[in-house]
Amino acid sequence: MSRPRFLVTASPHLRGPATTPTIMWNVVGSLVPIILAATFYFGIGALLVIGSATAGAMLTEALFGRKGSLGDGSAAITGLLLGLILPPGFPLWMAFIGGVVSIAFGKLIFGGLGQNIFNPALLGRAFLQAAFPVAITTWVEPRGGWLTLPAQMTSVPFMGAGDVDVVTSATPLGLWKFERIGTELWNLMVGHIGGSLGETSGLLIIVCGGYLALRNFLNWRIPISIFISVAVLSGLLHLIDASRYPSPLFMLFSGGLMLGAWFMATDMVTSPVTNKGCWVFGAGVGALVVIIRAWGGMPEGVMYAILLMNALVPYINEWTQPKVFGTRLTEAPS
Amino acid sequence: MPYKRTFRHGVHPPELKELTEKVKIRRLPFPDEVVLPLSQHTGKPAKPLVQAGDRVERADKLAEADGFISAPVHASASGTITAIDLWPHPDGSYKPAIRIAVERYSPQAARPRIIPRWEGLTPPQIVQAVQDGGVVGLGGAAFPTHVKLAPSKDVSIDTIVINGCECEPYLTTDHHIMAEYPERVHLGIRIMARALGVDRVMIGIEKNKPDAIEAIRATLPADLNVTVHPLTVKYPQGAEKMLIEALLKREVPSGKLPLHVGVVVQNVGSCAAIAEIFETGLPLIERIVTVTGRGVAEPANLIVPVGTKVRDLIDACGGLTEDAHEVVFGGPMMGAPQANLDVPVLKGTTGVIVLSEAETRRKESFACIRCGHCLDACPVFLNPQLLGQMALAGRYLETEDHHIWDCMLCGCCSYVCPSNIPLSQLFQVTRTAIRRLKTEAAA
Numbered sequence: 001m002s003r004p005r006f007l008v009t010a011s012p013h014l015r016g017p018a019t020t021p022t023i024m025w026n027v028v029g030s031l032v033p034i035i036l037a038a039t040f041y042f043g044i045g046a047l048l049v050i051g052s053a054t055a056g057a058m059l060t061e062a063l064f065g066r067k068g069s070l071g072d073g074s075a076a077i078t079g080l081l082l083g084l085i086l087p088p089g090f091p092l093w094m095a096f097i098g099g100v101v102s103i104a105f106g107k108l109i110f111g112g113l114g115q116n117i118f119n120p121a122l123l124g125r126a127f128l129q130a131a132f133p134v135a136i137t138t139w140v141e142p143r144g145g146w147l148t149l150p151a152q153m154t155s156v157p158f159m160g161a162g163d164v165d166v167v168t169s170a171t172p173l174g175l176w177k178f179e180r181i182g183t184e185l186w187n188l189m190v191g192h193i194g195g196s197l198g199e200t201s202g203l204l205i206i207v208c209g210g211y212l213a214l215r216n217f218l219n220w221r222i223p224i225s226i227f228i229s230v231a232v233l234s235g236l237l238h239l240i241d242a243s244r245y246p247s248p249l250f251m252l253f254s255g256g257l258m259l260g261a262w263f264m265a266t267d268m269v270t271s272p273v274t275n276k277g278c279w280v281f282g283a284g285v286g287a288l289v290v291i292i293r294a295w296g297g298m299p300e301g302v303m304y305a306i307l308l309m310n311a312l313v314p315y316i317n318e319w320t321q322p323k324v325f326g327t328r329l330t331e332a333p334s
Numbered sequence: 335m336p337y338k339r340t341f342r343h344g345v346h347p348p349e350l351k352e353l354t355e356k357v358k359i360r361r362l363p364f365p366d367e368v369v370l371p372l373s374q375h376t377g378k379p380a381k382p383l384v385q386a387g388d389r390v391e392r393a394d395k396l397a398e399a400d401g402f403i404s405a406p407v408h409a410s411a412s413g414t415i416t417a418i419d420l421w422p423h424p425d426g427s428y429k430p431a432i433r434i435a436v437e438r439y440s441p442q443a444a445r446p447r448i449i450p451r452w453e454g455l456t457p458p459q460i461v462q463a464v465q466d467g468g469v470v471g472l473g474g475a476a477f478p479t480h481v482k483l484a485p486s487k488d489v490s491i492d493t494i495v496i497n498g499c500e501c502e503p504y505l506t507t508d509h510h511i512m513a514e515y516p517e518r519v520h521l522g523i524r525i526m527a528r529a530l531g532v533d534r535v536m537i538g539i540e541k542n543k544p545d546a547i548e549a550i551r552a553t554l555p556a557d558l559n560v561t562v563h564p565l566t567v568k569y570p571q572g573a574e575k576m577l578i579e580a581l582l583k584r585e586v587p588s589g590k591l592p593l594h595v596g597v598v599v600q601n602v603g604s605c606a607a608i609a610e611i612f613e614t615g616l617p618l619i620e621r622i623v624t625v626t627g628r629g630v631a632e633p634a635n636l637i638v639p640v641g642t643k644v645r646d647l648i649d650a651c652g653g654l655t656e657d658a659h660e661v662v663f664g665g666p667m668m669g670a671p672q673a674n675l676d677v678p679v680l681k682g683t684t685g686v687i688v689l690s691e692a693e694t695r696r697k698e699s700f701a702c703i704r705c706g707h708c709l710d711a712c713p714v715f716l717n718p719q720l721l722g723q724m725a726l727a728g729r730y731l732e733t734e735d736h737h738i739w740d741c742m743l744c745g746c747c748s749y750v751c752p753s754n755i756p757l758s759q760l761f762q763v764t765r766t767a768i769r770r771l772k773t774e775a776a777a
Contacts, residue, residue: 007660010759012667012745020700114701273706325714326588
């Protein structure tokens with residue numbers, strides 16, 4: 001008998017069900033329907049914006065990330081998510097820059113996958129908000145025609161934004177904040193509203209996020225605690241003064257809340273590792289969203305709510321360490 | 335009963351028991367040589383009583399226990415001792431072992447001996463007989479069984495828990511002991527109950543062994559308070575602390591033993607081995623081993639003489655297949671990998687598993703993405719993510735503040751880690767490093 005060579009490795013000797021790339025590419029897959037919905041509502045321009053952001057993110061990862069790190073799928077997620085939180089008709093070069101900043105300053109500068117403190121896509125968006133405040137608040141009316149591209153989309157860097165020649169509309173949150181005009185709830189749910197590309201169809205996002213939750217690729221406690229927190233707090237405010245504060249359902253389905261709760265706050269790297277911590281984290285995000293929307297200067301607050309809570313994650317982890325088996329009861333008589 | 339008997343956390347690896355679940359136990363013919371390491375148990379190695387060239391009969395004592403936490407070693411076959419020398423040990427090192435060239439045409443009969451009647455023995459006499467029989471925990475840890483039957487006076491034991499969980503994938507050893515020798519298990523329980531002076535016995539069996547549950551239930555003694563508890567199938571249900579939590583809702587304090595909560599846990603195989611001492615008079619010289627995995631042609635449950643080489647076991651099961659990639663002693667979650675097919679089966683070897691390449695650990699690892707899956711898996715509620723990062727950074731002593739010594743090395747965290755970070759291996763390394771750092775500091 002020839003001597004076969006055997007593997008000698010530490011236990012356990014069986015492989016578990018999921019790998020990090022499996023999780024990441026499943027997230028990418030679950031974003032596809034949302035991207036298609038964005039394209040349905042905003043035309044081919046949606047794909048171009050998302051594509052530019054993703055190209056920026058992936059190119060940066062490929063150039064400056066660790067060797068082979070493109071294959072883990074995390075850069076693709078960052079790019080797609082960034083694209084989804086940009087307005088339709090956003091200049092493509094800006095979207096590209098956003099993707100670059102997301103990966104370079106949101107992730108690589110901290111040491112790559114797993115090391116970053118803030119959600120890279122939201123960091124990129126925060127950068128764009130600071131750098132291009134006008135472009136990022138120009139909202140195109142859904143259904144402007146499938147193939148029409150707003151002129152400012154293809155504008156050349158630093159040459160001015162071009163003429164804004166599209167029919168713009170305010171987002172439901174903007175309408176409420178500045179003009180106290182409500183939006184039909186059903187339109188909010190299916191997405192027939194103005195807003196960022198991925199902010200439109202709440203129901204679709206629930207389905208896609210729910211798939212990930214069922215497969216344990218995201219911690220369901222985070223979106224659920226965000227929803228509870230938002231619903232309770234905004235419900236209280238609504239009871240106090242219904243003319244000033246919108247209903248909880250409006251709060252849940254408007255703006256980036258659904259996308260943020262299911263896909264941004266649940267980013268494993270930047271959310272707590274403990275389940276108890278996830279409840280705390282979600283409750284904090286929800287509270288901040290309500291506070292910013294109700295009393296802040298901006299109509300929308302999901303981005304800052306999540307970024308602020310990201311910063312607290314190390315503390316939340318420390319506060320919510322599991323109680324080790326054998327230390328939960330009083331000391332045994334020895 | 336709506337209440338589910340189990341512990342919290344844990345994992346659900348594929349059970350993979352179907353390969354040998356329905357295969358009846360059969361006896362392996364005596365091999366040409368048996369190799370009996372002096373260290374087959376937790377505690378001090380046995381001291382040899384024989385020399386090279388001696389002729390020994392089956393069941394003769396070859397080495398005696400060195401102190402109380404030790405166990406003797408007996409000849410598992412008749413023949414001539416060829417050497418007492420270093421030999422590959424399943425733990426990966428070379429250890430002193432007694433080699434016996436087995437006599438080919440021997441009837442393999444033991445010398446006539448007096449079989450003690452357990453009913454007439456006092457508890458200390460039973461403990462002595464169990465130690466003389468060389469019985470150790472047959473569930474894998476190989477802790478000398480008699481030690482657990484003689485707890486110190488300052489603890490009071492009220493319950494004996496019999497471990498028939500066999501939560502490791504692939505293994506069907508305990509399953510077949512329960513299904514095929516239930517009376518022997520019950521006799522062992524009776525003797526232990528007498529030794530400990532305890533009348534409450536709980537047998538925990540995972541629900542995936544209905545025939546074992548049925549066989550044990552059908553032979554329950556009428557005069558003893560023995561109960562059978564089917565348990566949820568989950569790894570590591572067979573870990574002592576988890577089993578006690580599932581059956582009794584008692585939590586063994588950190589750093590303490592089951593006897594601190596009034597419980598003694600014994601494996602079903604150990605029960606049968608104790609019974610054998612008082613039935614046939616034979617010490618622990620053979621055991622039942624599951625030889626299985628996709629790398630073995632004909633998986634089987636075998637009765638083998640202790641000291642039989644793995645090579646002989648695999649040959650008896652039709653040899654290796656093309657897929658054979660990794661040979662593991664014990665279960666695939668906690669077992670020890672083998673590089674050499676000359677290693678012998680020990681008293682505590684529950685199974686020999688030959689895994690195929692497709693099911694073994696992945697080669698590539700990724701960065702930790704802080705998914706928290708390891709925290710959800712850890713049955714003792716550690717934070718493997720944090721401990722792993724500390725270990726990788728070489729911050730070994732800090733891990734003590736985070737209960738590194740409470741880790742059972744069950745492997746749940748490594749199993750679920752999507753980034754394939756070898757967490758339980760890191761913890762093993764960390765503990766070794768801490769011990770070294772402390773001895774260096776003391777010196």
